[in-house]
Amino acid sequence: xxxxxxxxPPSARHADAPAKGPSRPQHRRRKDPGSRGRFLSSVxxxxxxxxxxxxxxxxxxxxxLFPLLYTVWVSFHEWSLIGGNEGFIGxxxxxxxxxxxxxxxxxxxxxxxxxxxxxPQLLVALLLADTLNRAVRxxxxxxxxxxxxxxxxxxxxxxxxxxxxxxxxxxxNQALGYLGIDPIxxxxxxxxxxxxxxxxxxxxxxxxxxxxxxxxxxxxxxDVYEAASLDGASRMRxxxxxxxxxxxxxxxxxxxxxxxxxxxxxTEPAIFDTGGAMQGGTQGQFQTVMMLVFQEAFxxxxxxxxxxxxxxxxxxxxxxxxxxxxxxxxxRSAT
Amino acid sequence: xxxRMRGARAAAALVGGGALVLAATACGGDGGxxxxxxLVIDTFGVMGYDERIKQFxxxxxxxxxxxxxxxxxxxxxxxxxxxxxxxxGAGDVVAIEEANIAQFLVQADKFADLNEYGGxxxxxxxxxxxxxxxxxxxxxxxxxxxxxxxMGMCYNVPLFEDAGLPTDREEVGELWPTWxxxxxxxxxxxxxxxxxxxxxxxxxxxxxxxAQAGGEPFQDTExxxxxxxxxxxxxxxxxxxxxxxxGLSASLPIWSDEWNAGIQNNTFATLPCPAWxxxxxxxxxxxxxxxxxxxxxxxxxxxxxxxxxxxxxxxxEHPEEAAELAKFLTSPEGQLxxxxxxxxxxxxxxALESPDVTEFTREYFNDLPVGEIYAPSALELEPxxxxxxxxxxxxxFRAALESVEQGQASPKEGWDxxxxxxxxxVGEG
Numbered sequence: 026x027x028x029x030x031x032x033x034p035p036s037a038r039h040a041d042a043p044a045k046g047p048s049r050p051q052h053r054r055r056k057d058p059g060s061r062g063r064f065l066s067s068v069x070x071x072x073x074x075x076x077x078x079x080x081x082x083x084x085x086x087x088x089x090l091f092p093l094l095y096t097v098w099v100s101f102h103e104w105s106l107i108g109g110n111e112g113f114i115g116x117x118x119x120x121x122x123x124x125x126x127x128x129x130x131x132x133x134x135x136x137x138x139x140x141x142x143x144x145p146q147l148l149v150a151l152l153l154a155d156t157l158n159r160a161v162r163x164x165x166x167x168x169x170x171x172x173x174x175x176x177x178x179x180x181x182x183x184x185x186x187x188x189x190x191x192x193x194x195x196x197x198n199q200a201l202g203y204l205g206i207d208p209i210x211x212x213x214x215x216x217x218x219x220x221x222x223x224x225x226x227x228x229x230x231x232x233x234x235x236x237x238x239x240x241x242x243x244x245x246x247x248d249v250y251e252a253a254s255l256d257g258a259s260r261m262r263x264x265x266x267x268x269x270x271x272x273x274x275x276x277x278x279x280x281x282x283x284x285x286x287x288x289x290x291x292t293e294p295a296i297f298d299t300g301g302a303m304q305g306g307t308q309g310q311f312q313t314v315m316m317l318v319f320q321e322a323f324x325x326x327x328x329x330x331x332x333x334x335x336x337x338x339x340x341x342x343x344x345x346x347x348x349x350x351x352x353x354x355x356x357r358s359a360t
Numbered sequence: 361x362x363x364r365m366r367g368a369r370a371a372a373a374l375v376g377g378g379a380l381v382l383a384a385t386a387c388g389g390d391g392g393x394x395x396x397x398x399l400v401i402d403t404f405g406v407m408g409y410d411e412r413i414k415q416f417x418x419x420x421x422x423x424x425x426x427x428x429x430x431x432x433x434x435x436x437x438x439x440x441x442x443x444x445x446x447x448x449g450a451g452d453v454v455a456i457e458e459a460n461i462a463q464f465l466v467q468a469d470k471f472a473d474l475n476e477y478g479g480x481x482x483x484x485x486x487x488x489x490x491x492x493x494x495x496x497x498x499x500x501x502x503x504x505x506x507x508x509x510x511m512g513m514c515y516n517v518p519l520f521e522d523a524g525l526p527t528d529r530e531e532v533g534e535l536w537p538t539w540x541x542x543x544x545x546x547x548x549x550x551x552x553x554x555x556x557x558x559x560x561x562x563x564x565x566x567x568x569x570x571a572q573a574g575g576e577p578f579q580d581t582e583x584x585x586x587x588x589x590x591x592x593x594x595x596x597x598x599x600x601x602x603x604x605x606x607g608l609s610a611s612l613p614i615w616s617d618e619w620n621a622g623i624q625n626n627t628f629a630t631l632p633c634p635a636w637x638x639x640x641x642x643x644x645x646x647x648x649x650x651x652x653x654x655x656x657x658x659x660x661x662x663x664x665x666x667x668x669x670x671x672x673x674x675x676x677e678h679p680e681e682a683a684e685l686a687k688f689l690t691s692p693e694g695q696l697x698x699x700x701x702x703x704x705x706x707x708x709x710x711a712l713e714s715p716d717v718t719e720f721t722r723e724y725f726n727d728l729p730v731g732e733i734y735a736p737s738a739l740e741l742e743p744x745x746x747x748x749x750x751x752x753x754x755x756x757f758r759a760a761l762e763s764v765e766q767g768q769a770s771p772k773e774g775w776d777x778x779x780x781x782x783x784x785x786v787g788e789g
Contacts, residue, residue: 105787106441106445107445107463107466107467107748127784184617187616187617188617191616191617191618191621192611192618193610193612193618193621193622193627194617194618194621194622194625195618210766213763213766213768299613299615299616300613300615300616300755300758301434302752302755302758302759304755304759306759307759307760307763307766307768307769308759308763308768308769308777321784323438324751324752324755324785325749325752325784325785325787326787327784327787
């Protein structure tokens with residue numbers, strides 16, 4: 026109804042009443058005899074947009090914002106699952122955290138896995154995207170294949186990788202055995218466990234990032250490359266001097282998103298672990314900060330301390346995000 | 361009408377409708393079923409109650425029972441804990457696993473004291489330690505025992521043959537009256553160089569040895585950590601780390617894919633076996649494993665791992681009927697019915713001694729007389745008190761023991777880590 030009226034020729038309105046500015050006709054319409062529908066439609070016009078976005082904000086409020094703020098409150102208390110709130114202790118949980126070797130270990134693991142996972146992942150994604158951006162036979166097949174790991178179920182991922190990285194019967198160790206290399210205790214040796222987890226992360230996320238890069242590359246005008254070719258620039262040079270600079274905003278976007286995602290790393294190390302205790306190996310070799318949060322809160326029932334760790338992690342993510350932004354603007358202003 | 365209007369009305373209708381549904385559900389709880397009682401029983405795994413529940417319904421006209429089953433106890437327990445904490449959502453009768461019973465005993469005010477429903481008279485129907493486990497220090501009866509695990513020692517017959525050890529279950533049992541003898545047998549086995557290890561991982565042995573010592577291995581009834589003061593716990597730890605120092609362990613983390621593959625590929629020769637472990641071996645080893653595993657007496661005599669309880673949450677609207685159902689299912693006849701249906705080893709001495717149990721043999725394990733092997737070990741057991749944080753303490757020891765057998769830590773370092781981690785779990789760290 027609304028759209029019909031709004032679309033009606035101006036002359037029709039004119040016939041009813043003199044024009045009094047853009048807001049008047051609506052006001053007048055409300056007084057029209059027998060125009061209940063019109064009144065409703067004006068409420069509809071004003072209220073509907075809020076109604077439509079309301080579900081998101083209601084859900085975000087209930088499951089996002091409220092828990093976020095409530096966690097701050099909980100982190101200032103001694104708080105357990107069974108006993109509930111056991112008293113205000115101020116910043117004690119935060120003080121404890123800074124002298125907690127397990128927290129530093131988990132932070133070291135998280136940052137370490139982040140570095141060895143994300144850097145190769147983004148580089149490989151760039152190269153993959155660049156390859157697919159050239160004339161390749163069966164392009165859409167490869168594009169589809171790249172996204173497959175991303176949509177594979179986590180349960181399947183867990184089964185496959187636990188078979189691959191088994192110490193006794195694992196496929197990789199058996200292959201190493203044929204080459205005469207001693208079996209590797211993938212879950213026991215800290216840096217090997219990092220490598221295995223980084224491999225799982227990259228397997229799942231490289232294709233996703235490659236598709237983002239590919240989309241960005243396809244918007245780079247072809248004539249720039251043609252001009253460069255005419256000037257005799259090699260493919261390598263074109264990649265570094267055209268593709269990379271043109272993709273800079275996209276690269277920054279993926280770096281930020283990956284940083285946020287990797288700081289909260291949980292799924293891959295959790296399914297890599299044996300058992301559900303979130304220990305991250307026999308000695309916390311690959312226990313990430315999120316796993317420590319889970320362990321403290323849901324395994325040990327120490328909600329207060331778990332919340333404090335979660336908040337420190339949130340602050341770290343914000344801090345890293347800010348560093349990213351500052352570096353980005355530096356790079357922008359430099360060029 | 362435009363799409364926008366339609367959308368807004370639909371949204372309004374949805375919100376209104378949702379409220380109606382909520383209201384209807386809220387009313388539903390108050391009954392209106394005309395005097396009939398509907399009971400819900402929450403269970404996990406296979407309890408074997410189908411037959412007995414039917415019988416209960418026949419004997420109590422007007423009462424219907426619905427069984428809500430969750431396969432994995434690890435999914436079941438957190439959900440139950442949340443329902444208990446929230447004060448709604450739990451069944452009228454709920455099953456609780458042995459390792460988690462203390463966690464619920466400290467919340468005794470959320471459960472009916474079954475003594476008030478005639479439970480006090482039933483003491484003789486249960487093994488003493490099982491009865492104690494379901495009772496709070498103040499004497500409130502929270503959980504009535506269902507089944508128990510018992511303890512035997514599974515051994516791989518072909519591997520024992522290869523190593524030149526006896527294969528008859530009586531003779532095998534005589535090899536190891538004590539755990540020291542068990543380790544010596546293990547060294548002998550390793551010298552024979554069969555390519556297999558004597559134990560899969562030392563973790564389940566730790567459970568078996570601590571259970572035999574009885575008492576309060578980890579926490580006292582106040583919930584304080586006592587594992588450092590308890591010499592028996594340290595002795596158990598030393599016993600099993602001696603196994604790994606002697607090179608007996610295949611270091612396969614328990615329940616992992618690797619460990620299951622070890623069962624299939626004859627990678628290890630022994631495994632502590634509660635009665636329910638037989639089911640796991642049978643389903644993991646499959647047809648090829650027929651007759652390959654057998655069960656002998658466990659070193660040190662007796663033991664238990666696992667088993668459950670039935671409790672009635674305070675939130676139940678029909679506590680009387682619910683308590684009747686719990687008593688009906690856990691009575692000697694009820695336990696025998698469950699044994700016949702699902703082979704769960706009874707916690708009632710009377711049921712354990714009945715011919716149904718003692719004369720039962722299991723073909724897959726060379727016609728193993730399951731009842732005959734397990735019943736005596738259960739009757740001998742000392743009561744063990746598992747504190748409210750047993751699960752986490754167990755996890756801590758598991759990680760420490762694995763780090764020792766994988767050569768990442770010395771036994772002393774492993775112990776220190778496990779103690780430190782247990783303190784965190786209990787909230788003393």
